[in-house]
Amino acid sequence: MGRIVVYGAGGRAGRRAVAEAWRRGHEVVAVVRDPAKHEGVAGEGIRLVAGDAADVEAVAATAAGCTAAIAAAAVYGEGTDPDAFFRASAKALVAGLGRAEVPRLVLVGLASLLPDATGRRMLDDPAFPAEFRPFCEAHAAGLDLLRTAPPELDWLYVSPAGDFDHDAGRTEAGYRVHPHGDAGERISYPDFAVALLDEAESPRHSRTHLAVTGAS
Template structure:
């Protein structure tokens, strides 16, 4: 079994990833919530990640009083540097499908009619992903997104599909998305790319 550290373990995706990893018998460290490890602090990341085989990052900020524009790129840099320092080579990070170019080469967030109120959060996610792409040579990272959105009430079916593109109207349960996260953490099949899960 593996040792997996989950950043953002207090959120819905993080909790689902922790549950899925423990269901399989992995040793899991929960980090980055309720005053625990700050995912934006390289030293804190390195300290908590030491001795682990892989990391899952589900940490995010949203809403009043938060600054996603600095959170996501800062967290990406701290994770890359901290994990490399700790000798953890695998990072599976949760992202947004709207920051990925579609079959026409245009990101959904750049398309006409995209809701302006969501754009700052999406741009912040995109800047975090850009850090992974441009600075992530020392870590075997993967950026996974639900193809459309989460089905908050959805049950665990045990099935999912990973691909380049998908139907943006699709929904996936947190539990099924967590299966994909843990699969890629424990047995990497995809490397240094952005894929969508449905």
């Protein structure tokens, strides 16, 4: 097994990614801004460290010796600047992982940036809630920067096809790839983590936005 670094390891998607990587026998470097707030993430085979996905030096240091990286770090809410963060983190992840010679990056993304069945981004639907638009546009700016990454970094942006089922657990059916965004689709966080680890371990999709949903 390899060593996988997870940025944003204290969040809902990040914690599940850490747990799934550990379940598969990987060493895990779990990166959070403040380890004191996420002590429950640490455990045998899981090293909890302080770091910032928007800082090149921190990314390079925490990713050293890793075979793949998963990025689930985000900022949201009063007093934060999502646009600055997602632009900076995209640049830092590309540069830092390059220095650490980590070839694979899997990022947790937003369904709103997917095209729907008509080919229109879900974000561009006139009915899309205006209060969420700045955060989504910030994510889009980061994704645009990621698309300029050198070919040495094999990246993948993964999101639910619609949304998370926040209360559901891991299912035997797992997940399936969905051809487009669909606001009615749902996937559990544990099943989403399976998709992240599948792509981190054995890449099947490259340099694109992948939509996944529950398989049942």
